[in-house]
Amino acid sequence: MDMATGRELVEKVVSLCKRRGFIFPSSEIYGGLGGFWDYGPLGVELKRNLKDAWWRDMVTGHDDTTAPAGLPSPYAMVGLDTTIIMHPQVWKASGHYDLFHDLLVDCRAEGCKARFRADQLASSRCPLKPSKTPGEHDACDLTEPREFNLMFKTYIGALVDPESESYLRPETAQGIFVNFKNVLATARVRLPFGIAQIGKSFRNEITPRYFTFRSREFEQMEIEFFCRPEESDAWYTFWRDRRFAWYVALGLDSDRLRLRDHGSDELSHYSCGTADIEYAFPFLPRGEFGELEGIAHRGDFDLRSHMEGKLIRDDQGLAVELDDRGRPRHSGSGKDLSYFDEETQERFIPHVIEPSAGADRAALAFLCEAYTEDNIPDEKGVPQPRVVLRLHPRLAPVKAAVLPLIRKEGLPEAAQELYRQLKAQWNVAYDEKGSIGRRYRRQDESGTPLCVTVDRETLAAGTVTVRDRDSTTQIRVSTKELTSYLAERLGCY
RNA sequence: GCGGGUAUAGCUCAAUGGUAGAGCACCGGCCUUCCAAGCCGGUAACGCGGGUUCGAUUCCCGCUACCCGCUCCA
Numbered sequence: 001m002d003m004a005t006g007r008e009l010v011e012k013v014v015s016l017c018k019r020r021g022f023i024f025p026s027s028e029i030y031g032g033l034g035g036f037w038d039y040g041p042l043g044v045e046l047k048r049n050l051k052d053a054w055w056r057d058m059v060t061g062h063d064d065t066t067a068p069a070g071l072p073s074p075y076a077m078v079g080l081d082t083t084i085i086m087h088p089q090v091w092k093a094s095g096h097y098d099l100f101h102d103l104l105v106d107c108r109a110e111g112c113k114a115r116f117r118a119d120q121l122a123s124s125r126c127p128l129k130p131s132k133t134p135g136e137h138d139a140c141d142l143t144e145p146r147e148f149n150l151m152f153k154t155y156i157g158a159l160v161d162p163e164s165e166s167y168l169r170p171e172t173a174q175g176i177f178v179n180f181k182n183v184l185a186t187a188r189v190r191l192p193f194g195i196a197q198i199g200k201s202f203r204n205e206i207t208p209r210y211f212t213f214r215s216r217e218f219e220q221m222e223i224e225f226f227c228r229p230e231e232s233d234a235w236y237t238f239w240r241d242r243r244f245a246w247y248v249a250l251g252l253d254s255d256r257l258r259l260r261d262h263g264s265d266e267l268s269h270y271s272c273g274t275a276d277i278e279y280a281f282p283f284l285p286r287g288e289f290g291e292l293e294g295i296a297h298r299g300d301f302d303l304r305s306h307m308e309g310k311l312i313r314d315d316q317g318l319a320v321e322l323d324d325r326g327r328p329r330h331s332g333s334g335k336d337l338s339y340f341d342e343e344t345q346e347r348f349i350p351h352v353i354e355p356s357a358g359a360d361r362a363a364l365a366f367l368c369e370a371y372t373e374d375n376i377p378d379e380k381g382v383p384q385p386r387v388v389l390r391l392h393p394r395l396a397p398v399k400a401a402v403l404p405l406i407r408k409e410g411l412p413e414a415a416q417e418l419y420r421q422l423k424a425q426w427n428v429a430y431d432e433k434g435s436i437g438r439r440y441r442r443q444d445e446s447g448t449p450l451c452v453t454v455d456r457e458t459l460a461a462g463t464v465t466v467r468d469r470d471s472t473t474q475i476r477v478s479t480k481e482l483t484s485y486l487a488e489r490l491g492c493y
Numbered sequence: 494g495c496g497g498g499u500a501u502a503g504c505u506c507a508a509u510g511g512u513a514g515a516g517c518a519c520c521g522g523c524c525u526u527c528c529a530a531g532c533c534g535g536u537a538a539c540g541c542g543g544g545u546u547c548g549a550u551u552c553c554c555g556c557u558a559c560c561c562g563c564u565c566c567a
Contacts, residue, residue, distance in 0.1 A: 014559095016504090018503075018504075019503060019518075020503095021503095028558090030557090031556085031557045031558060032540085032557070032558045032559080033557090034557085096567075099567050100567065150566090150567070170567080203566095203567085205565085206565045206566065207494090207565060209559095209560090211559095214566080268567085283560095376528060376529090377528080378529080378530090379528075379530085405525095405526050405527065406525060406526060407525090408525090408526095409526095411526090433520085434529090435527090435528085436525090436527050436528065437527070437528035437529055437530085438530095440528050440529090441529050442529090444528095453527065455527080456526070465527075467527080467528085472528065474527075474528095
């Protein structure tokens with residue numbers, strides 16, 4: 001696909017999202033707000049289905065009695081729902097505070113426009129005159145150091161003062177780490193086990209862009225998987241492959257999806273392995289992929305940080321960062337977060353594998369992947385263009401539509417009766433407005449997998465037609481068997 | 494943060510210094526027995542704030558949002 005059609009596709013997807021009520025700009029009647037997006041009536045169903053599928057597949061549907069193929073043991077999986085605002089020290093110990101707070105200096109000089117870290121001016125080079133540091137060259141026009149804050153700051157309590165400063169979480173993961181002991185003490189889990197969480201996170205992205213891809217408020221689906229250090233590489237590989245397969249199983253199966261292992265130069269200072277699941281979003285430049293999920297082998301970095309304090313890498317590996325007086329720059333909780341294995345009588349700090357997914361990015365990828373234009377023959381056999389969202393039935397906002405063929409002869413009443421029946425199990429729609437072809441197309445644009453049409457034969461013989469979204473083929477099904485037929489076609493969802 | 498572009502109805506577009514039309518969509522009606530039919534009627538817009546002007550959707554300035562290219566991307 002070249003750039004032009006990529007952009008066309010984006011415009012069509014964005015337009016469809018607005019037209020059908022998937023995604024709206026936040027606060028739109030006030031002019032919108034950059035980096036924030038709302039989900040409309042169909043969008044909220046899509047996103048909920050996505051999160052439900054993740055939760056079902058990762059947590060409640062997990063079999064913790066069977067070892068995955070090739071792995072040393074079964075594992076347990078539990079969920080958690082922690083707060084968006086946490087103790088400010090969490091972010092200092094985790095490293096986010098330092099990482100997300102830079103004092104930056106911009107050069108306003110024409111032809112320069114460079115940005116420097118205020119604490120590194122002396123070791124930086126002026127782009128216009130590399131023999132000098134920023135500010136030394138005559139043309140330099142530096143701003144005062146300005147705080148560059150990637151975390152949203154807020155105040156706890158009604159009184160605004162520095163003592164009450166806190167932050168909206170930039171990731172959900174820390175809520176899991178700080179509850180590690182609680183889960184261990186109460187959930188009857190032993191290593192290896194995972195803790196899953198879905199929730200909102202907030203980052204002051206420098207450049208919100210690409211529709212919902214880089215938003216300032218977004219939702220994450222994260223797992224922190226705790227295991228014995230010597231088994232961590234095997235579990236890392238397991239999670240990397242399993243998470244990739246999850247997207248494929250839900251329909252992200254084109255060559256736009258890829259799994260990419262990070263090179264050693266890309267790894268964070270604590271990570272011994274990271275892979276990204278990436279999608280070639282149509283709005284990205286040709287050949288570029290955007291991250292849907294990162295699977296990181298984080299070693300014992302996180303639990304150690306919350307025990308000892310903020311860690312940095314030194315010659316021996318990770319060490320607590322010290323201040324001028326030799327004290328921890330940011331102290332940890334001081335609590336013991338190690339694990340005691342009763343069988344082996346060993347005490348150690350578990351290693352962590354972190355599959356961290358963006359729910360909004362996944363929703364967007366599924367929308368882009370599902371958007372299809374094809375041609376359907378009309379009654380004269382002439383191909384007519386159609387827009388269809390080929391969403392996986394589990395993700396589709398509406399599972400089926402019940403349609404009376406005409407608005408007469410008792411067909412609406414019969415269709416409504418059927419609609420009420422199916423409602424008990426699925427999110428189904430009822431529509432009697434317009435011609436039958438028009439209504440099929442409407443459902444196609446919303447991604448509804450099946451349409452159930454009530455006609456005279458329904459009244460006479462107790463059968464309906466079920467029309468397939470992707471192939472547009474129809475078969476007759478007895479109303480008695482309709483529920484089980486739909487269950488089979490929809491995968492019980 | 495820098496530069497460029499764009500902003501008119503739900504969507505896609507048009508016209509205009511004298512407050513705006515169309516197609517599609519949507520709603521009501523007629524018709525209609527399976528893939529965007531037709532007919533009648535209807536709802537609905539100049540992103541926000543200033544300025545110039547008798548009068549601004551139109552010209553100018555600022556803001557906001559989106560798009561493109563940089564910068565940034567833990």
